[in-house]
Amino acid sequence: MGTRIGDVWRAAPPYSKQLSAILWPIGGMLVVVGVYGDVQGFWQNRGFLVNLTSGLTSFCFAIPVALLFLGPRAELERQESVEAELRLSHARAVLSVSRSLSGVTHGQNTLRRALQGDTSSKPRELFMRLQARRPFSISEVETTWRVLDSFQETPDRRGLPRRLDPSAYNRMRQVVNEVVNGYRELSRAAEPEAVSVRWPNDSVEWTDEQFREKALSWCALDVDKVRRTLQRWP
Incomplete structure (x- = not known):
């Protein structure tokens, strides 16, 4: 698995690596903020803020995954169809x-x-x-x-x-x-x-x-x- 992930990372285009390097740390910080706020009871009665933070956290992890894994897979399927x-x-x-x-x-x-x-x-x-x-x-x-x-x-x-x-x-x-x-x-x-x-x-x-x-x-x-x-x- 580690080798495959490494291969995917090496084969990824530069823009995907750069965007992932930015979004993943932001997503990690949002996870920490979310857990800390949950422990402190900060999110009570703040439904909109909870949804906004959850959406941003998901966005920060989903976009790199799509760029690094789903995009190349779709391109591979397209190439196989052409062949x-x-x-x-x-x-x-x-x-x-x-x-x-x-x-x-x-x-x-x-x-x-x-x-x-x-x-x-x-x-x-x-x-x-x-x-x-x-x-x-x-x-x-x-x-x-x-x-x-x-x-x-x-x-x-x-x-x-x-x-x-x-x-x-x-x-x-x-x-x-x-x-x-x-x-x-x-x-x-x-x-x-x-x-x-x-x-x-x-x-x-x-x-x-x-x-x-x-x-x-x-x-x-x-x-x-x-x-x-x-x-x-x-």
Whole structure:
């Protein structure tokens, strides 16, 4: 108990210590005055003065206790609540990213099977048809990954999910960037005429065979490995 009280006193802010050092002696003197007056019968027929003295005595002891013990306890509970909310947000972000990466993996597998199974069709048309049915969850990946970036940039603190190894996280981030940028490049190359109108300096000119090779290379990006690694993030 003595150690805990000493820890509380050392951790208290200066203003709490100064105010306590003033109020506690005053409260002690009021206690002495109250006891002495009670023994001498001074308080008889002085109800208001008795209440006033009792209130001041309680005030002198209650305020330091509140500042030194109750205030830090309330701050600790507030901090624990914030950390619990952050942990929940982190879990939701990991789940959202995992789901969006699963969508990307499904899109990669579907596109790979279509390109390898139908070599006679134009690969751009295959890509556009698949894109119309399923947008590969690319926008969801970008949005949800920004939340993970914020957690990774937060210093490690007790009660919060610890950061991943920076090199491992950067490798995952690189794969995600390649997926996002590669998808955008395929989208631009799939409709060169529309792209040349909307973004004259951003069009991509590939032959059908080049498009097929680029699309298969994009499908080979190991997004599922990133998803499995994220699910192990504590």
